[in-house]
Amino acid sequence: MDKRVIKTQRNITKTFLDLFYENDFEKITVKKIAEAAEIERKTFYLHYLDKYDLLDAIVQKHFEHLDEICEAKKDLGLEEGTIIWFNFFEEHQIFFKRLFDIKNADEYKQKLQKFIMRQLAGKLSTTFMKSHHLNEQLFSEFFAAGIVQMVMLYIQDEVSNKGAIENQVAQLLQTVDTSK
DSSP states (O other): OOHHHHHHHHHHHHHHHHHHHHSOGGGOOHHHHHHHHTSOHHHHHHHOSSHHHHHHHHHHHHHHHHHHHHHHHTTSOHHHHHHHHHHHHHHTHHHHHHHTTSTTHHHHHHHHHHHHHHHHTTTBOHHHHHHTTOOHHHHHHHHHHHHHHHHHHHHHOSSSSHHHHHHHHHHHHHHHBTTO
16 A cells, blocks of 8 residues: 555544544544544545545454454463453553543444454353253353443443453353363
């Protein structure tokens, strides 16, 4: 990709994030993004369809980074891997806090849930499933939805429960882990 294109996209993304962290998403316009980025609106539209397309691209980059983290931590123990995973959300706490506050946040929560389900695929103990008469697909959806809720609690928490949340998720994962 052309370096100018990369530079322009970085500028647009950085400007959007600055506005996103300070303003209600619904009040952010392409005009405001372009003015703050010191570009023409037509330049914005060369790269993105609208502010939703830009936000989707940013979310996709976060999920790609999270996927890299999941790949890197797969050889670690569940507790250590869970802490690393939640550190990602702590590092991007403001972004996810703002993301989950927008009007169409459910779309992003569902994307995160589907991401978690992909990560769980093949890792749930069939012995556990059979012994508890559980449907693997339903359990996976239920479990992933629970982790999304834990992530939301984690990013909303300012101080106290982060270690407890990490520990709880690690304990739950150990219950259904196939490596046992």
